[in-house]
Amino acid sequence: MGLTYQRPFSVPFYESDRFKNMKISNILAFALQVSGEQSVELNRSDVWLNDHYKLFWAVTEYELEINRLPRFMEDITIETEATSYNKFFCYRDFRFIAENGELLLTIHASWVLMGLESRKVERVHDDIVAPYAADKSSKIQRSHKFKKELLNPEVTSYPVRFSDLDMNGHVNNAKYYDWAADMIDYDFRASHQPKKVYIKYNHEVRYGETVEALFEMDMDGLTSHHKLNGNATEIEIEWTKNNDE
Missing domain, CATH: 3.10.129.10 (Hotdog Thioesterase)
Structure with missing residues (x-):
């Protein structure tokens, strides 16, 4: 260590x-x-x-x-x-x-x-x-094994703006989580917290591109799967109910 x-x-x-x-x-x-x-x-x-x-x-x-x-x-x-x-x-x-x-x-x-x-x-x-x-x-x-294919995903597009970039000229890696999690509705976010998050960056995204974000929730209703620009970035979030629920 x-x-x-x-x-x-x-x-x-x-x-x-x-x-x-x-x-x-x-x-x-x-x-x-x-x-x-x-x-x-x-x-x-x-x-x-x-x-x-x-x-x-x-x-x-x-x-x-x-x-x-x-x-x-x-x-x-x-x-x-x-x-x-x-x-x-x-x-x-x-x-x-x-x-x-x-x-x-x-x-x-x-x-x-x-x-x-x-x-x-x-x-x-x-x-x-x-x-x-x-x-x-x-x-x-x-590496974590992500779901290979989302069968019936919701789709949202995000334009890459200047404010999304870091000093290396590509999208700041923290930005991808916001794009993914923002596809989940307010009531769910109000009653749940992430307990595990996996993110894998396969290809960088740069200024002027448009990110196509796919989202699908597992049948259990507690694991969300996200793919941005195909498999450029893959995210999986395991959610748990808030303690006061």
Whole structure:
């Protein structure tokens, strides 16, 4: 296991949803912020990576395990560590922890390095990841198996706007969750919370494209399946009823 980095955080109004929970998209966005802070501390910032290798980090998969979501004005600690890497993938965990030590949620993330010009996956150089003290392994972690085909999906289109882009020029990875979850009706969202979220990014989406989002709910009514632009991004959300239900 690698070096651990922690930082305190208080959930602000603008990152909270209608029900005073921290939004999943903001959780993902802030996780990236915290991993970036550790990289700066270890002299492996995005600027360093660009200057030395003309590369940038891209997330390929997320798995979120949620016990409960952080609440508006709640003081929490966000902890992260790079856990392992191989010649093409790097793995990092995040933990959101309440003041009393309760583990609120865990994020398992898979990353690759991409060329700024080529937009292709590049090999991981030991020099880039050495300061994180993560374990080197030949194993590639198994991906979540998504539903191959949605038989009777609802369809919504989203234009990619300038505000959807990150500084690498493609859609910010946190945005996809909002596009997917916004297809689920208000009453369901009011009475349910996500307990597990799987996201896989297969192809980047860039400015000027239109995203076609497909959504289908399982027969059990508690698992939603989402495909954006074919299989460019796949999302699966397991839902549970709120505790007050």
